[in-house]
Amino acid sequence: MRYYHIWSLALALALGACSQYEEMPSGKDYAATVITQQEQEIISLLRSSEYGWSLILIPDEGNHGGINLSMKFISDKEATIASEEYGETVEVPKDPKNPGAGTEQIYQTEFTSNYHFSHNSGLRLTFDTYNKPLNYYSTPDWGIPNGYNGDYEFIVEKVSPDKDVIYLTGCRTGNKMQMIRLKGDTKAYLEGTKVIKEAVTGKALAPLKLGGKTVALSIFGLARQLWVRYDDKSELLPFYYTDKGIKLIKPLTLGGETLEGLTLDKDKATMTPLHGGSKLALQVGKYDLTKKHLYLYFYEGYASNVALDAFKTANEIQRTDTYKGLYEEYIDLGLSPGISRPSMSLTLEKGIEGLSKGFRPVYYMDFTSIYGEPNQFHTIRIIQYGSTYFYARRAQEFLLEYLVYYSPYTVTDATDAHGYHWLTSPKDNDEFWCKVESFV
Incomplete structure (x- = not known):
């Protein structure tokens, strides 16, 4: 009797299992x-x-x-x-x-x-x-x-x-x-985006009226960011190039009106918002650091105490770092010889441990103009270049944050007897200044 019940239970379980699999999807539904x-x-x-x-x-x-x-x-x-x-x-x-x-x-x-x-x-x-x-x-x-x-x-x-x-x-x-x-054609489209990029990089636009507000616009063409300012606000809006102009990834909406992008006009001297409206003139400043570069000097008497202290602190960081060294007392800012992109770079004055003389850490940056202010430029950081950043990242990070914080900058037209210009920060002219040389 015991075996009969065992076999009955096994048969029931088997039949239940078969029924279960019969309900499983099969064929094209598997x-x-x-x-x-x-x-x-x-x-x-x-x-x-x-x-x-x-x-x-x-x-x-x-x-x-x-x-x-x-x-x-x-x-x-x-x-x-x-x-x-x-x-x-x-x-x-x-x-x-x-x-x-x-x-x-x-x-x-x-x-x-x-x-x-x-x-x-x-x-x-x-x-x-x-x-x-x-x-x-x-x-x-x-x-x-x-x-x-x-x-x-x-x-x-x-x-x-x-x-x-x-x-x-x-x-x-x-x-x-x-x-x-x-x-x-794919190649034609991509070539078209390059034409737009070349035409607008580093340029500012005439102010835009949007939702009853006046909006200032400048183009960081390498980082692909539109710098917008209105009221007391300032923000960066990411965009991408088309073969006609730029289109915002994050549109700007004010007072019920939306800026989604800008089209480059045939004259390549103006842009028109995608939502319509007036043509906005493009303008590039005298110190377009996407095309030229500046030497910023940090010798005694060549810079304010705040600027000198910042450079000395960066040098002290490098002097006591794992890879030790001291930098020459200037910063190369912009598109300098031998580097393919605008950047901030330093030059090692003499090696102490681990780094040799002439070592040059580089960090890519981007620059743009400010409409109506031909002697001003603004800068943001993009990304480090190559392995040099690894050996100098602490000192360079300190200077990068410092330079971005005080931006935008004004460069004087007038020079002293030695041909130097003066670079100051409109945020506080008494706090930050240094002598600079400009190179094409």
């Missing part, structure tokens, strides 16, 4: 099949665009502004990527079929890498081999492990009904981005 179908549908969509897709990459949680990328998905596993910024000279065979033909140098802007989809917090698009236009903004570097803190993995949120927009979320930053179907 989970793995659904996942595979999702991946194939999005891959087919990506490959369906003749000209590829445009992606505005927003690194650093929007603090840097957006970068134009074009992506052409050439197979189920490979994509070719180009950006408005990146290109390099490479050596390639003249004739791949004839090794004896030698090589030639070309300027390459498109780079191919692998991609794949997975299911992790949603349908995830990952570019899993290094691609310079994309990974430049996510590559770690000395001193700041996140680099520009850009994304190379994205969650696909949804697709527009017309299949022309794919909505993404960056896995690292959480930024909302869009991949938009390109309707024309």
Whole structure:
């Protein structure tokens, strides 16, 4: 009798299990099949665009502004990527079929890498081999492990009904981005954004009337930030370039009116708000440090006590740091020889321990003009350059914060008998000043 009950219970459990599995999804409704179908549908969509897709990459949680990328998905596993910024000279065979033909140098802007989809917090698009236009903004570097803190993995949120927009979320930053179907030549569009960037970088605009308020505007063209001032407020609004002008990632709304961006007019001397209104004249100051540079001197008698104390403190930090050294008593500010981007840099006067004479830590910065004030400029910081920052980060951080705090600056036209200009801070002319030399 005991065995009869045991076998009856086993049979009941078996039949129940069979019934349970009969209710499980099967065929095209099976989970793995659904996942595979999702991946194939999005891959087919990506490959369906003749000209590829445009992606505005927003690194650093929007603090840097957006970068134009074009992506052409050439197979189920490979994509070719180009950006408005990146290109390099490479050596390639003249004739791949004839090794004896030698090589030639070309300027390459498109780079191919692998991609794949997975299911992790949603349908995830990952570019899993290094691609310079994309990974430049996510590559770690000395001193700041996140680099520009850009994304190379994205969650696909949804697709527009017309299949022309794919909505993404960056896995690292959480930024909302869009991949938009390109309707024309990719290279022409990216070249158009470069033309805009060249025309507006470092320039200020005539004041804008928005919602009954007067708004002052200046363009940090490298950091892609629009500096806006109204009433007693001052803020930086990230933007990205289009082939027509700039578009704000974070629009400005005042009194029911919204500034979403600006279009560069045909004369390249004015810009018009996207919502309409008057043309706004562009103006560049006399000291455009995106094109030239200044030496700021910190010798006794050449600077105020506040300025001297700041430089002495930075030198003391470096003298007692792990990598010891003392800097020559000047700061090179702007686009200086041998450095590709406007920056702040120091020069080691003599090495003590770990660092040799001539060592030069560099930090990229951006500069802009102020409308109606041709002798003024404003500066913000962007990112360190190379490994030099690692060895001098404490001293350089101190000076960076100091320089940004006192900005904007005024440079006098009048010079002393030795040809020096005077640089002062409008915040407090008695507190901060130093002698400077200007170089084209």
